[in-house]
Amino acid sequence: MGRAPCCDKKGLKKGPWTPEEDKLLVDYIQANGHGSWRLLPKLAGLNRCGKSCRLRWTNYLRPDIKRGPFTAEEQKSIVQLHGIVGNKWSMIAAQLPGRTDNEIKNYWNTHLKKQLRRMGLDEPPLGPAAGCPAARHMAQWETARLEAEKRLSMLSSSGAAATTLTAAAAAGPLPPVDATKDAVKQEAALPGDDSSAASNEVEPADAVDEYQMFLDFAGEELGLFHGRHGGFSLFPPIDVLAESSLDTAF
DNA sequence: AAAAACTGCAACCGCTCCTGT
DNA sequence: AACAGGAGCGGTTGCAGTTTT
Numbered sequence: 001m002g003r004a005p006c007c008d009k010k011g012l013k014k015g016p017w018t019p020e021e022d023k024l025l026v027d028y029i030q031a032n033g034h035g036s037w038r039l040l041p042k043l044a045g046l047n048r049c050g051k052s053c054r055l056r057w058t059n060y061l062r063p064d065i066k067r068g069p070f071t072a073e074e075q076k077s078i079v080q081l082h083g084i085v086g087n088k089w090s091m092i093a094a095q096l097p098g099r100t101d102n103e104i105k106n107y108w109n110t111h112l113k114k115q116l117r118r119m120g121l122d123e124p125p126l127g128p129a130a131g132c133p134a135a136r137h138m139a140q141w142e143t144a145r146l147e148a149e150k151r152l153s154m155l156s157s158s159g160a161a162a163t164t165l166t167a168a169a170a171a172g173p174l175p176p177v178d179a180t181k182d183a184v185k186q187e188a189a190l191p192g193d194d195s196s197a198a199s200n201e202v203e204p205a206d207a208v209d210e211y212q213m214f215l216d217f218a219g220e221e222l223g224l225f226h227g228r229h230g231g232f233s234l235f236p237p238i239d240v241l242a243e244s245s246l247d248t249a250f
Numbered sequence: 251a252a253a254a255a256c257t258g259c260a261a262c263c264g265c266t267c268c269t270g271t
Numbered sequence: 272a273a274c275a276g277g278a279g280c281g282g283t284t285g286c287a288g289t290t291t292t
Binding site: 015036054087089102 | 276277278279280281282285286
């Protein structure tokens with residue numbers, strides 16, 4: 001598939017960003033939004049490729065980026081999420097508001113990996129295939145959550161719902177649909193799963209019911225998880241989650 | 251004090267996926 | 272259905288700063 005042309009073929013600048021370049025980028029995005037990343041450098045007066053601009057913005061210049069060291073809670077979340085989804089840094093980042101995937105990736109590679117090794121723990125097995133029963137439960141939970149989100153997002157995009165899941169995510173740390181697309185695809189590809197095809201015509205009321213079922217399921221699963229892991233929480237308590245998500249989304 | 255080794259982070263590269271035609 | 276362009280993601284690299292010898 002068409003690969004983005006390499007920057008150096010066009011004589012574009014690479015390497016560290018100067019404060020002047022940062023300012024140009026920030027000023028432009030604040031005034032116009034990023035729009036097409038490919039066109040942005042030209043419009044903003046930058047001698048950079050769009051890719052470089054996007055990276056600089058998402059990893060460094062975005063105003064909502066949280067700076068400073070990771071908290072113990074964030075560390076715990078990263079370790080747990082990594083055990084569940086593996087190196088899906090964007091998915092992990094979606095659970096940690098203000099943190100970027102690049103930052104989390106770096107933190108994992110430089111700090112947490114070593115820390116786990118020092119503690120005598122090998123790197124945990126990656127992905128939903130992880131052998132630990134709790135991880136399997138979480139993987140099932142994640143699958144169900146993604147399915148519910150997928151349906152909800154279809155609803156939203158068709159205009160049937162007043163707000164999007166992103167709004168719900170703002171109320172609680174459910175990730176935006178974008179961040180979960182890999183898993184959604186996996187889910188959609190499951191043999192014998194005809195729900196994704198049928199979901200195109202899902203009725204609003206059905207979606208609400210399904211989302212509620214998902215929340216109920218998640219509640220049970222999380223209860224189990226809490227019980228086994230001494231109160232660790234990836235997500236807010238389920239009653240809060242249910243209340244805020246449903247209230248905001250509907 | 252100087253050199254070597256190590257560490258952490260910003261940025262780049264190349265691949266895959268998504269979307270429009 | 273096939274193709275092309277654009278966006279996003281994960282892996283890797285380069286280098287400045289810090290620590291150790």
